[in-house]
Every structure is written in C-alpha cells, then in structure tokens.
Amino acid sequence: MKQNKYDDPEFFANYSQMPRSTGGLNAAGEWQIFRALLPDRNNKKVLDLGCGFGWHCRYAREQQAKFVIGVDLSENMLTRARNSTNDSAIEYRQLAIEDIDFAAEEFDVVISSLAFHYVENFNTVCKKVRHALKPGGSFVLSVEHPIFTALASQDWHHDQEGKRLHWPVDGYQDESQRIARFLDNDVIKYHRTLETYLNTIIDAGFRITRISEPQPSKEVLEEYPEMKDEVRRPIFLLIAAVKN
C-alpha cells in the first residue's frame, strides 16, 4: 500500500501552512536552482510526478508549455491544485508515482520535486520515465539528500543548551525504510545512497547533465533567516538528466 500521508487531515493542515505551501515556488530555498536546471518548456509536453498543489504545473504553463500533466496520490493536494487554475492545458491525475503508465515518448520534460524519497522502487520509476520521454527529453528531479535521509531522526546533533553542533550521519549504506518525523507525524521515507540515485538513472538510459546541492540564495536567506544553517549540510539533491 503506497503511503498517502497528505490525505491525513492533520498532516495536510500542517503542510498547508509551510512557507512553500503558502508562498509557492519562491518560498522554496532550492527553487532558483531547480528552475535553472529546467529546459525550455515552450510548446513542450510536461509531466510532473508528485505535483502537490500544482505550482510547478502552473509555472510550466507560464513558460509556454503546450500541455502539462500533474500526478499525485493525494486527493487533498489535487483538489487544491485543480481549484488553483482553470487552465484546460493542465490535467491532474490521482495516481501513485510508481503506477504511471503513459504511452512511449509522450513527453518532452518530466520533473519531480521532493517526491521520490517517498517512493520505494526508484528503479521502476526511472524506467517508466524513460519510456514516457521522447529521445533527448529531460528528466529533472529533486530529492532529500542522502546525508539528510541516512538517520531517521533527520535532525541536528545538539549540545545540552540546544545549540546545533553538527549534522549526524549513520547507517548510510543501509538502504531501507526510515520512519521520519515531519510536521509532527510519522512519515515513511526511503533512504538511498548517492550511488544508487545516480547509477539507477544512468542504468535506466539517461545521461547525467547536472547535479546540485543547493544553498539558499542571499535573497532567500534575508527573507527566511532560519535557513542560515542550510550551508552546514546539504538537505536536497537535484539531478538533471537527458534520455539517451
């Protein structure tokens, strides 16, 4: 059974109050970097896996995408996404990412923002993405960084006064489920090594074109000063790849 935490009312209420939920893409520390990895969307068909509130789908249309499909398992998320647009060139489908089944070479661009660390079988997803992409098509994704997902606690190591001493890493090579706390809830995440993320993408038939471990920009830091410790360890891993 695929996890569908975003349809838990309490969790969804908490998530809806996060800066990236209320402020959209510009409130996400990594957005400027993610955006720079995206190819030209003009007249392109775009698929967004784990589309959430549909911010990326709407942005793709602002960038003149021809047609956008957003996939998410959460009815709550998709209801909000659907209510946020009346653009007939955006279609939302309620579906687990692992269950996508698109025709071969249907899309020019597949994106996914912070969703794959909830997916158990990354290998299957990469193969399905490759199938759905045209040759030369782009696959741009972000996930929680392996340094961030290694320990289920996902928290700094503090001294007795509560000061952040450093980020702890342990169990790195143990690729399995982690029960992490997120927004006061237990959430199932899947820790994978960097090696696994990159080699799985390569083996599925992609060429890696760019990696990023984003830092918040000066502008983002001024608006969200609580992000200052983000330079002390990477929290996200962004990968851009092109179908061979």
Add this chain to the structure above:
Amino acid sequence: MKQNKYDDPEFFANYSQMPRSTGGLNAAGEWQIFRALLPDRNNKKVLDLGCGFGWHCRYAREQQAKFVIGVDLSENMLTRARNSTNDSAIEYRQLAIEDIDFAAEEFDVVISSLAFHYVENFNTVCKKVRHALKPGGSFVLSVEHPIFTALASQDWHHDQEGKRLHWPVDGYQDESQRIARFLDNDVIKYHRTLETYLNTIIDAGFRITRISEPQPSKEVLEEYPEMKDEVRRPIFLLIAAVKN
C-alpha cells in the same frame, strides 16, 4: 607551493606501514570496486595521476597495458615505485598533478586513486586530463568523500566512553582548505562538494558513466575487521567518466 608530505621522512615512514602500502591493492577496502570501474587495458596507454608506490601502474601492465606513465610529486614514492619494477613499459615522472602537460590524445585511460583531494585546482586537472585523453577514453578516479572531508577533524563523534556515536558533518558548502590529521601529521586537503566534483568533470567534457561509494566486501571485512564501521558513512567517492 604544492604540498609534498610524502617526502617528509616521518610521514613517509608512517604511510609505508599502512595496510595498503604493505599489502598493495588487495589491502585497500575500495580496490575491488575501483577495479570494476576500469576499462579494458589490453594494448592501451595508461596515465596514473598520484601513482604513489606504483601499484596501479604495475597492475595495468599485468592487464596488458601497452605503456604506463605514473606521475607523483614525491621522490620517496617514486623511488619505491621504480625499485618495484624493471618493466621498461612503465615510466615514472616526478611532477605535481596540476603541472602535467601531455600531448593531446596521448592516452586511452587516465586513473587517479585518492590523490585529487590534495589538489587545489580540480578544474585545471580535469581539463588537462581531457586534453591528454583520446575521444572515448576513460577517466576513473577516487577521492575522499565530501562527507568525509567536510570537517577537518575527519573523525567520528564519540560519547564519553569513546564509543562511536555517528559521523559529524558541518561546513559542507565551504569549499576550502582543511588542515586534517593523517598519520600524526598535519596534511592540507581540499574539501569539495559532490556537486563540484561531478559538474567539474561534466563541464570539462566528460560523460559520467558510474558512481560508487564503496563498502568493504565480506572478504575484506574478515581480514580487516576494524573496517566494520565503514558502512556507517561513505569514506570514498569513485567516479568513472568517458571523454565526449
């Protein structure tokens, strides 16, 4: 002035007693993985950057390489390397890695084992490697992992009884010199993020074909049980790339 720690007599004496110095490639936890990344060497011209005692050079010749050049800055290392072979198809040159100046397309394979974290300008090295490689030639390298080099202390976080609690990460985005302790000496290393390692290789004109964060094999663990904690955090990063 490029660091030449291996010509410090005390440091060299300590290094010479490490398992990988006395036992060679099979005593290096990552060797089986590194070897699997290497292309066929049969009748190929091979360059080894930071060749040390020449283990990799001699192994390349065992694999029927046509000609091998080993480069190292340390006279101590090269004297030992030269004394370990009378093979006229292996040539050793005393040179800093950054200072190589080979003819275009001179080599089929360039390898480097645990040397580039001592090199300040990785970008220059990647460009020179690309220049020296034939089109389609292979570049296979290992470095200390960014998780391992982030903190200069390069040590576990211990409890009061000396038990290893976890691996600490801090200052990850600060790409600069680290004064690390290695074999009871201060050694200058250069911390780079994963993003920098991979993008620099891509930008120099390579295609990434494989990544590895090796774990010691069962056989290595049986012979060197002190390596058991190596699964708790990655210590090395291995990258295989091909010239575009």
